[in-house]
Amino acid sequence: HKAIHYKDVEVVKVLLQNGADPRLACTRGGPPGTLEILMNDTWSPCPLMVGVLLDAGALLVSVEFATKLCQIGGSTSSLIELVLNKHLDVHCTYSGVIRFTLFTDATILHIAASEGDPDLLEAIISRAPNLLQASVMGMTVSSGTRPPPGPRPVPNGQSAEGWYDTYLPLNLALKSHNAANAKYLLQCGSKTDRASFELVWEDAC
DSSP, rough: HHHHHHHHHHHHHHHHHTTOOOOOOOTTOOOOOOOOHHHHOOOOHHHHHHHHHHHHTOOOHHHHHHHTTTTTTGGGOOEEEEEEEIIIOOOOEEEEEEETEEEEEEEEHHHHHSOHHHHHHHHOOOOOOOGGGEEEEEEETHHHHOOOOOOOOOOTOOOOHHEEEEEEEHHHHTTTTHHHHHHHHHHTTOOOOOOHHHHHHHOOO
16 A cells, blocks of 8 residues: 555566555455545556556455546547456446436446546447447436335335436537537537536536
8 A cells, every 4th residue: 555655667577566455444344445545645646556456456446436547548548448448347336426416227438428528438439339338327316315125115106207317428518518528429419408408507507
């Protein structure tokens, strides 16, 4: 942990070669080691350090953290290829809260549209072009609240479509005021829907 904190890549390599396990919890106690925990105290993580830890088996469990990692180093970052090729399945769906909206089946492109950049979007779309038009349902939640696990209830007499909002990746880019991502998704051929225009209208008012 100390070597990671001080960004000493060579020392970390030596420790890993001699049996250090990046998946173990800190000896002072705590949850099992994950890449996010290992990098927690490190500002501006070094791409080389991240790559070394991932190659050594460090656990990458947070899609949001993975999205941030992929933006280190810009379009020349080797982390985009490493993370998408070996550590994240672009065809899986994920649950969680993005911009105060709860999703149970968001794609990685939805998350990247909100939190990533055009370089990451390009890498994802090149691997799974069908995600560009993927529409998923989300429910607005209050700031700071943690929704209970399990499927979200739908009031009696109402359809899920009437209770939840639907989101294209484009709509999450718009909701996050990420103009660069929204522009890129439109250039790639993203369709628009009523929610897209409502988000643009709200942003203009």
